[in-house]
Amino acid sequence: MILKNTLLFTLLFCCQSYIVWGQNAQSICPEPIKVGFNDWAPYSWVDDSGKAVGLDIDMLTLVANNLGCQVKFIHMPIKRAHQMLKSGTLDMMMGASYTKEREKYAFFTQSYRDEEIRLFTKADTLPQISIDKWQDIFSLKLKLLVPTYGWYGKDYLQSKAELHNQGLLVISQDAAQSVRMLAYKRGDILIGDSISLPYIANQSEGLALEPLPLLVDSNKIHFMLSKQTKSSGLLQEINNAILTLSNRGALAKMVNKWQNISVAQTPKTSTEEPIQAPAVIDNHGAFNYTGQGQLSR
Template identity: 25%
Template structure:
């Protein structure tokens, strides 16, 4: 009996945590801990810049949302299979375009190389490709997009041997502080929010190496019954830009992240 129960539980655990939606007006949307875009506050309320923007979009198109916390790589897989409808905070690439539709951009994401304070000048990298012939190790988060140059380079064994992939920024920073990494690739806005949260002021600086900057979108599964919502979502995004609501969200979150914090040293 115990063996049967174990098998049953294993089968259940292998199933998608979300099976599309509960009705014709509720969207299944994943989120992952990603300061200050998607996270829970001290009262366990789900907040963040992406969530403020997306909730306003949903309000304007008169839909509802069922949020599920899920690792990004699994989230992308569920978008691919149609087991989840939507992903926020998504960069466009050709692989994702095979299984998802992309909205109008609603913000820009920048990725930089961050190192321990005092080390930027010691890491002699002019171009990302220079990492292949160096002694440096760089940390990234699994499933995230780091630009076209990175996508090409990661296919090369020589470059890949200098990359450590982990689940989240917390793990990367832990490895960096212990000396197992020389730097991490991360959005500066996210890095500042992380510094504020853990009070790690004056611990890091930004390397001058260019990584990438690109538009960020909402992504809808091509297998979702809600894929025809994209024109409405695009219309809502454009209205947010036109009436100034989007700018207000940016100002509010910039103020929140920057207040009572020290600047990241920039090389």
């Protein structure tokens, strides 16, 4: 009889603990987390089958899996996403650099990856170009191709006017146009994100880019969570998940996977199936990759 009571008490205690844990887990995100994204391969875009794919998509899916949360990826323009984040009709954005202006309406999670800004040239011209410092662009009289939208570091910002005055600055509409101009020798080097530029070059022009040694700039990249979110504990839980996955090496492994994708053989898609998570996508219109700027950059 004593043994039965002991077993019954143990079962009740375990079940009660399980129920409490389940209620807490459910209260973190009782509804799918609504995440806005735009076309910025290889970080996020919609493939031909209508799926949200990309490095940031995969990384957020890892975090969502760790929390037991569902994610609703919503394809939309960047300006609309920021407005919806302010109003609370959107819960989250990906690929965000910290700014004081954004902090007015969003919480920033712990960084989940780094971003590097580098200079690139065509593989066949790499032996003829040596840049160890920013001023080498002026001394070597190299024409720099720069997409209109984006942050390219303090050196570029401070020397932009002088580059223009010396005829060394070639502004392009977007990264894809910069790549085309490099292919047709309208410039000598181009500047941009260390992962996206090689991807865009391979996909749009079949062009192999090589990075130059100089690291122009680096940033920590975060998820932005609307300050209107109904779950006050969600930010901390996301931070905990990022720390856990980082310690396991899962986030670094994901970045490495996308850095090594052979885009020439697998245009518009990953070399692997995207990570499966309880997620849905709300897609407004067909995919039309233009190479334009990252959603939150």
